[in-house]
Amino acid sequence: MKKFIINIVLYLFSTGMVYAQNNLPGGNLNGSTIILTCSDSCVPLSVKVPHLKAGTDYKVIEIPYAPFPYFVEGGTEDYRTYTTQRFSLAFSLPFNFCFYGQKYNQAVIGSIGIISFDASLSGLSCPLYSNYQLPLPPNSNLVPRAAIMGMYSNLSPARFLQNEDTTLCTSPFDRKIQWRVEGTAPKRKFIVSYYKIGSFGNDSSATYISPCFFTPNTFQIVLHETSGLIDVHIGNRTCLPVHFYGNAILGIQDWSRAKSVTAPGKNSTLWTAHHESYRFIPSDSASRFLGAEILDMAGNSLAFADTATSLPGLLDLQFQNICPGPTLTKYIIKTRFLTCQAAEEFITLDTINVVRKYHLPATASVVPATCGNNSGSISIIVTDSLGVPPYQYAINGGSLQNSNTFTGLYAGSYPVLVVDSRGCDTAFTVSVNGNATLSHTLFVKNAFVLQLTIPALLLLRLLRVLARIFQRLQGLAGLIPIVAMGQLFLITLLPVLILTTSPMLLLAPVLEAM
Structure with missing residues (x-):
């Protein structure tokens, strides 16, 4: 038995229970989150992965909108697809693709939102199934065999439609129907994009512009190698075609036209969508899952997975007693499946980041x-x-x-x-x-005034004596004589005004007036 080992990086942001969609070959991580609170030390770590089974039946689930670029430099185009209701020439797929129990290596692209693995339709007219207003499965030869319908509807990819008396603008000038392959084996992706494709309608405003010209349709179909997953990304469908009631199908059907699966509410009905994505997962009774374990970054096995199924099309993997660190801890989840041919084993090595996002307030x-x-x-x-x-x-x-x-x-x-x-x-x-402001307290401590009453006859003699004394005391005691109304007042400059501040003390001498 051959083995393929596939390395893919997943990012899980921490939380107490872990919800993760593992990025299997050709798949994407679908915005899963782990929350670890401060009360959690060692926890069961769980992830949800697509439960790959035998491909004779499918489950459809909604996934976060995450398309690839709708067009790239060097992508493949066929001018036939820009003609209303026309298939491209048949071409070889970049890898064998398992679909409803069969393996296909050729396909054709239809101008009205459909891929078929029936190579005999090469370059032929692409019938508009919605003319008949019948949901899948039709059990009728009116619908192409082995088909994937991203937005099977009355689309008009031509830039102009020639009516009897006027030319009607339908699709913008920059519209594209393009396909390409990305990645390396065994995890390649075949990507078919419909970018800004108009809808067929009458010019009710006499402006010669289709009512849906300014709100064209954008969507993408992605086929994943090895896993057999099918993703459909709807960028925009907000203006419905006037003809045939605007019905559209988002779904798949097998070669016999007896089996089909459609997205909820999108089976030949009037529907609108903006930034929606769906995944079709092979989901027959026979599981292709072989086992899973969680490893540290050194490659040491920490635990093997217990399995359960809580949602159709998904497999719960739970690893007991996992003890992440306080901030960021990385683990590797090793998952083993059989390929869709059930003859080869492929292994995914998915690196996940567990982050303790919850902090101590x-x-x-x-x-x-x-x-x-x-x-x-x-x-x-x-x-x-x-x-x-x-x-x-x-x-x-x-x-x-x-x-x-x-x-x-x-x-x-x-x-x-x-x-x-x-x-x-x-x-x-x-x-x-x-x-920058000093806090302060202002107070005066031990201030005093010396007051003397002297007879007038003695005043002149006393003043002469005091004058000589003051000459000696000047600048020392700070005494200042004041004579008024026959009285002598001696005022001291000491003691001083004390200014208390924080964090320091300042001393400032002041003259205290009577």
């Missing part, structure tokens, strides 16, 4: 720094009961400490990290503001 109280000094501080408080004490704290990328308070800080921004006993953490930035 925390707040911080701040004391501002004053006048350029390192007088600021930060105190951190964890506000969530999911964390497990004791907590440790760090700022500026420094070492963790047990105290939740950081002092001696200048004004600025400080990255803060909080970690609980199991490594669950949170990180945020705290700003310490600067305060």
Whole structure:
């Protein structure tokens, strides 16, 4: 038995239960998310993957809208497909494709949103099934055999339609019907794109422009090698054709025209869609799944998968007792399937990233720094009961400490990290503001005034004596004589006015008036 090993990267963002659609060969990861709360340490890690079975029947599921580029430089086109209701010439597929239990290597592309594996339709007219208003399966030879219908409807890819008395604009100038192959074996993708394709309709406004000219149809069909998956991406279908009631089919049918599967509500009905995607998964009773295990990045096996089915077309893989780290942990999920021919085994090695996205909610109280000094501080408080004490704290990328308070800080921004006993953490930035205003208290201490009453006859003599004294005391005691109304007042400059400030003391001498 041959084996194919396929490496694919998946991204899963953390959560307590894990929902993941594994990216099997030719598939894509479909936006799955893992949530791990701080109360989770070791958890069952689960992923959902397409459950590949024998391809004689199919299940259809809706997937996130993620098309490939609708056109590329060098893609293949056939001018016949730009004629209304016409098939391209038959061409060889880049790989054998399993479809409804058969293996096909040729196909034709229809101008009205259909692919057929019936090479005998090469270059022929492409019948418009919606003329008959019948849903699939038709059990009629009116519909092409072995067909994939992305938007099987009354499309008009021609830029102009010549009516009896006028030329009608239908598709924009930049419209394209193009196909190509991407990737390498055994995980190649065959991509068929219909880009800005108009719908057939009458010119009811006499402007010679189809009513759907400004809202054309865009969609894509993707065939996946090895897995046999079929994806249909609808970019836009918002304007319906006027003729034949605007019905359209999004589905598949087998060679015998007896079996078919369609997307819900899209089986020859009036429907609109914008950014919708669907996946058709081979889903007969015989499973092609062989086994799965989860590995660390060194390749060591951690657990084998338990399997279950909770949704049609998907397989649940659960790995018990997986213990991701506090931030990012990578694992490899190794899955083994048989190819659609059931003769070869292929292995997927899918790298997943488990990220602990849930953090410990925390707040911080701040004391501002004053006048350029390192007088600021930060105190951190964890506000969530999911964390497990004791907590440790760090700022500026420094070492963790047990105290939740950081002092001696200048004004600025400080990255803060909080970690609980199991490594669950949170990180945020705290700003310490600067305060340029001095806080102060003003008071006068021990001020006094000396007041003397002197008879007028003695005043002149006393003044002469005091003048000599003041000459000696000037600048020392700070005494100032004032004579008014026969009285002498001596006022001292000492003691002083004391100005108390934070964080320093300033002394300022003042003159105290009476």
